[in-house]
Amino acid sequence: MLEQMDPTDEQIERAVAVLRAGNLVAFPTETVYGLGADASNVSAIRKVFAAKQRPVNHPLIVHLADTEALKHWASVVPREAWLLAETFWPGPLTMVLPRAAHVPRELTGGQNTIALRVPSHPVARRLLMAFEGALAAPSANRFGRLSPTSAVHVREELGDAVDFILDGGDCPVGIESTIVAFRNSQAVVLRPGAVTADQIGEALQSEVVAPTASSPRVSGTLPSHYAPRTPLKVVSADNLEEVLRRESAQGPVAVLARRGRPEHTRTTLWQVAPDDAAGYAHHLYSLLRRIDGAGCHLIIAEAVPDSPEWTAIRDRLMRGSVEDLEVAAVATGT
Numbered sequence: 001m002l003e004q005m006d007p008t009d010e011q012i013e014r015a016v017a018v019l020r021a022g023n024l025v026a027f028p029t030e031t032v033y034g035l036g037a038d039a040s041n042v043s044a045i046r047k048v049f050a051a052k053q054r055p056v057n058h059p060l061i062v063h064l065a066d067t068e069a070l071k072h073w074a075s076v077v078p079r080e081a082w083l084l085a086e087t088f089w090p091g092p093l094t095m096v097l098p099r100a101a102h103v104p105r106e107l108t109g110g111q112n113t114i115a116l117r118v119p120s121h122p123v124a125r126r127l128l129m130a131f132e133g134a135l136a137a138p139s140a141n142r143f144g145r146l147s148p149t150s151a152v153h154v155r156e157e158l159g160d161a162v163d164f165i166l167d168g169g170d171c172p173v174g175i176e177s178t179i180v181a182f183r184n185s186q187a188v189v190l191r192p193g194a195v196t197a198d199q200i201g202e203a204l205q206s207e208v209v210a211p212t213a214s215s216p217r218v219s220g221t222l223p224s225h226y227a228p229r230t231p232l233k234v235v236s237a238d239n240l241e242e243v244l245r246r247e248s249a250q251g252p253v254a255v256l257a258r259r260g261r262p263e264h265t266r267t268t269l270w271q272v273a274p275d276d277a278a279g280y281a282h283h284l285y286s287l288l289r290r291i292d293g294a295g296c297h298l299i300i301a302e303a304v305p306d307s308p309e310w311t312a313i314r315d316r317l318m319r320g321s322v323e324d325l326e327v328a329a330v331a332t333g334t
């Protein structure tokens with residue numbers, strides 16, 4: 001199902017012209033589509049916040065063509081950051097580092113740090129190379145909504161608020177990058193992703209620590225993030241059929257599970273997701289979008305395994321779920 005699209009050189013050139021004029025280009029990365037703007041142009045950065053309807057204190061990720069560019073955007077690059085860059089870049093890892101003095105405040109939401117990553121998607125790389133600069137790019141969705149993993153999703157989310165979309169087919173990873181910060185010389189995972197804490201620990205030969213209340217804030221870790229419009233509830237495989245029976249009495253229910261629908265159960269929509277973590281992540285947001293359009297009053301997601309390769313998926317399901325949304329409304333006033 002992985003659709004491969006290859007924009008022409010003319011399309012890349014057009015995208016570069018749009019960016020140089022201070023306008024917005026959505027482009028594919030290996031994780032999700034980004035809404036890109038020239039990271040050195042404050043008025044372009046403001047357009048990103050406006051298009052996404054994103055609060056201005058939520059910092060953006062800056063995408064770089066190569067590891068060398070780290071030195072331009074970060075004032076300090078610890079040994080651990082070079083090691084992780086060497087091991088995982090280009091790829092789905094973002095590093096939070098002290099920002100260089102010239103970095104626009106608009107980019108970092110007023111924080112002293114900056115989030116940086118070198119993406120591996122061939123279209124993102126072609127664009128960055130042709131642009132010869134850095135691209136500030138959050139996920140190309142409205143604030144608080146599911147990240148887009150196809151060009152069609154980007155158009156659905158942003159409509160005319162995006163000036164140009166480079167279509168690179170479906171994003172291979174399918175969920176947002178792992179975000180890492182450093183406390184002293186220890187890595188802290190602020191947002192789990194395809195690069196796991198274990199892999200980071202192995203690369204650094206040191207333990208990876210959990211975030212604390214004083215860790216930098218990450219809007220992707222607000223409980224209300226990544227939510228489909230339909231309320232979502234995560235239920236263990238053992239309880240699924242009972243919860244489904246109970247909830248179906250209230251109206252149509254959709255199920256997202258890694259197995260087929262048992263014969264005796266009835267439901268409006270039973271969506272089967274892949275049984276392996278990489279396949280599940282690849283399809284997760286497009287499946288949730290499809291389910292979201294089915295007019296159900298509830299999505300029941302079967303809980304996923306407890307092992308490390310499922311951590312990022314567990315995280316996204318929990319953040320999309322109804323119990324968390326109630327907590328989020330209280331905690332953030334949104």
Ligand code: TXA
Nearest residue numbers: 031034059060113114115138139176177216218219220
């Ligand atoms: O995979 C990804 O990371 C995608 C693709 C497009 O690269 N981008 C993405 O961007 O998910 P966004 O803006 O949707 O999420 C970036 C997260 C936000 O939660 C933001 O708060 C956090 O990165 N972030 C950015 N700068 C930060 C900083 N200086 N300190 C802590 N967190 C930061």
Ligand code: MG
Nearest residue numbers: 138139147220
């Ligand atoms: Mg996002």
